[in-house]
Amino acid sequence: MSETAQSPPVIPIARAVQDRVNPVETDSANTFDLQNVRVYYGDMLAVKDVSMGIHHNQITAFIGPSGCGKSTLLRSLNRMNDLIPGARVEGDVLYHGIDVYGPKVDPVQVRNVIGMVFQKPNPFPKSIYDNVAFGPRLQGRKKNLDDIVEEALRGAALWDEVKDRLKDNAYGMSGGQQQRLCIARCIAVQPDVILMDEPCSALDPVSTGRIEDLMVELKKTYTIVIVTHNMQQAARVADMTAFFTVSANDETGSRTGMLVEYASTSKIFSDPVDTRTENYVSGRFG
Amino acid sequence: MSTQTVELGASRSGEPPRSLEAPSLRIGERIIKALLWSAATLSVLVTTGIVVSLLIPSIAFFQQVPLWEFLTGTVWAPAFANPSYGVLPIVVGTLTVVFFATLVAVPVGLSSAIYLSEYASPRVRRIVKPILEVLEGLPTVAIGLFAFAVLTPLIRQLTPFLPWTGPFSIGVAGITVGLLIIPLVSSVSDDAMRSVPADLRQGAYAMGATKYEVALKVIVPAAISGIIAAFVLGISRAIGETMVVLLVAGAGSPVLSFDPTKGTQTMTAYIGSTATGDIAQGTITYDSIFAVGVLLFLMTLAMNILAIRLVKKYREVYD
Numbered sequence: 001m002s003e004t005a006q007s008p009p010v011i012p013i014a015r016a017v018q019d020r021v022n023p024v025e026t027d028s029a030n031t032f033d034l035q036n037v038r039v040y041y042g043d044m045l046a047v048k049d050v051s052m053g054i055h056h057n058q059i060t061a062f063i064g065p066s067g068c069g070k071s072t073l074l075r076s077l078n079r080m081n082d083l084i085p086g087a088r089v090e091g092d093v094l095y096h097g098i099d100v101y102g103p104k105v106d107p108v109q110v111r112n113v114i115g116m117v118f119q120k121p122n123p124f125p126k127s128i129y130d131n132v133a134f135g136p137r138l139q140g141r142k143k144n145l146d147d148i149v150e151e152a153l154r155g156a157a158l159w160d161e162v163k164d165r166l167k168d169n170a171y172g173m174s175g176g177q178q179q180r181l182c183i184a185r186c187i188a189v190q191p192d193v194i195l196m197d198e199p200c201s202a203l204d205p206v207s208t209g210r211i212e213d214l215m216v217e218l219k220k221t222y223t224i225v226i227v228t229h230n231m232q233q234a235a236r237v238a239d240m241t242a243f244f245t246v247s248a249n250d251e252t253g254s255r256t257g258m259l260v261e262y263a264s265t266s267k268i269f270s271d272p273v274d275t276r277t278e279n280y281v282s283g284r285f286g
Numbered sequence: 287m288s289t290q291t292v293e294l295g296a297s298r299s300g301e302p303p304r305s306l307e308a309p310s311l312r313i314g315e316r317i318i319k320a321l322l323w324s325a326a327t328l329s330v331l332v333t334t335g336i337v338v339s340l341l342i343p344s345i346a347f348f349q350q351v352p353l354w355e356f357l358t359g360t361v362w363a364p365a366f367a368n369p370s371y372g373v374l375p376i377v378v379g380t381l382t383v384v385f386f387a388t389l390v391a392v393p394v395g396l397s398s399a400i401y402l403s404e405y406a407s408p409r410v411r412r413i414v415k416p417i418l419e420v421l422e423g424l425p426t427v428a429i430g431l432f433a434f435a436v437l438t439p440l441i442r443q444l445t446p447f448l449p450w451t452g453p454f455s456i457g458v459a460g461i462t463v464g465l466l467i468i469p470l471v472s473s474v475s476d477d478a479m480r481s482v483p484a485d486l487r488q489g490a491y492a493m494g495a496t497k498y499e500v501a502l503k504v505i506v507p508a509a510i511s512g513i514i515a516a517f518v519l520g521i522s523r524a525i526g527e528t529m530v531v532l533l534v535a536g537a538g539s540p541v542l543s544f545d546p547t548k549g550t551q552t553m554t555a556y557i558g559s560t561a562t563g564d565i566a567q568g569t570i571t572y573d574s575i576f577a578v579g580v581l582l583f584l585m586t587l588a589m590n591i592l593a594i595r596l597v598k599k600y601r602e603v604y605d
Contacts, residue, residue: 115494
């Protein structure tokens with residue numbers, strides 16, 4: 001690993017790199033390198049042969065029709081798929097050259113480093129404060145907890161709205177506030193990467209705009225990967241965009257997602273190489 | 287059918303608008319509603335009937351024995367030539383059973399629920415859950431016999447340092463009742479934990495929580511109202527349990543004692559052993575059964591009210 005200026009925080013998972021006999025050669029500007037990643041649910045191939053690099057401190061968007069495997073692939077980056085019985089990942093998911101599925105890697109630690117925000121805001125049924133303090137408490141960072149909570153809420157552009165009601169239940173907030181709380185909760189864990197699975201699909205346009213502004217702000221500190229159904233959203237916020245599609249196997253009825261095209265967002269939206277991408281981004285298919 | 291409104295609703299073809307009145311009297315609907323109402327009313331009537339039939343002999347009892355003497359007396363000897371009606375010894379018996387039963391059933395029941403809900407594979411769940419539900423329905427007399435024949439000697443051998451006397455022990459009875467209600471506590475708590483939205487579980491895992499942390503810091507707090515309900519159901523059952531207590535703690539004359547190694551009576555054991563064919567209606571002994579019954583009723587009622595309070599206080603609200 002030859003990181004210089006933007007080296008990630010020193011974390012136990014990074015130590016594993018020293019244990020590798022032959023670290024895989026990767027682009028040092030990449031946070032993730034995916035090499036022939038296939039995800040199975042039982043016998044069903046859900047995503048096939050994805051190879052791509054996800055760049056440091058950028059927003060990468062996964063777009064494509066329903067069932068194209070974009071969420072499945074996203075969840076394979078922080079091993080959330082481990083929680084689904086029968087889910088299995090083949091190929092290499094490399095985080096700064098470390099195999100996320102390597103034998104010495106602890107999935108719990110992976111999720112400390114690679115956080116996630118979900119489609120539907122899912123705050124815990126606790127106070128706003130306790131939601132944000134949840135991660136730090138688990139990590140044993142109990143000193144200056146008030147400061148940690150404030151910093152995370154500021155980071156999620158939520159502090160001014162909630163500073164006077166930190167003890168209130170999180171479910172009293174609006175949907176957009178709840179989602180920003182979930183982002184604050186994620187930041188408080190001090191991740192390196194934030195994965196967002198359609199974070200605005202349950203929100204109104206104003207809340208969506210605020211989250212998008214927030215994402216652009218957050219990419220200074222974090223690498224962000226976002227799955228979205230909303231092409232305008234990808235066009236507005238993402239530096240890189242990956243277009244996925246789905247093909248149905250007529251014999252088995254199973255549907256397999258695949259990566260069609262991955263390039264800078266402007267290229268995907270203005271000058272795509274593949275006609276399937278062109279049809280999708282121009283709204284002729286989807 | 288009314289057809290008086292040609293101008294009002296200008297339908298597509300200029301015809302009169304379609305009727306908006308009910309096409310039939312819906313007799314079936316009315317019958318079903320009446321049947322359901324009767325069923326609901328019946329259950330209320332039966333409960334009222336039980337309370338009234340408990341109260342009438344109790345009132346007769348309290349005309350002869352002052353309420354204060356009943357509640358604070360320390361000698362329970364209704365069948366003696368010189369009878370005494372202090373209910374405390376059998377109340378203490380019941381509370382001892384509840385204490386030991388809770389000690390066994392709450393930690394074991396909750397742990398097994400956490401295992402089933404958060405750790406067990408779907409396959410294990412498919413096997414274990416129905417077994418638990420069958421255990422819930424096991425005849426208590428069979429469990430009582432098992433406790434008398436196996437558990438009591440076993441516990442005695444394991445604890446030779448305790449001052450065991452005679453074949454009966456209220457402590458062992460409590461432990462047995464605890465074993466008896468584990469499936470109930472476990473199954474109801476498990477249901478409560480499983481009904482916590484999967485979102486919350488995912489959210490916690492995504493923040494780097496371990497299974498144990500997810501279970502203890504997110505799922506249990508979110509399911510606490512259901513879990514408390516499970517405890518209350520279990521404890522209510524421990525208060526009401528009769529057969530096990532009769533078999534394991536004996537039906538000998540009760541002594542006011544907190545010693546769990548001794549045999550004694552509980553409130554239910556008193557009722558169960560006294561309400562036999564040769565007891566004459568209208569006697570004070572007969573009436574005393576109902577007075578104890580009313581007290582039992584009030585205890586479980588208090589238990590349930592307490593539970594509702596607790597649930598309201600600690601519930602974590604999620605939509």
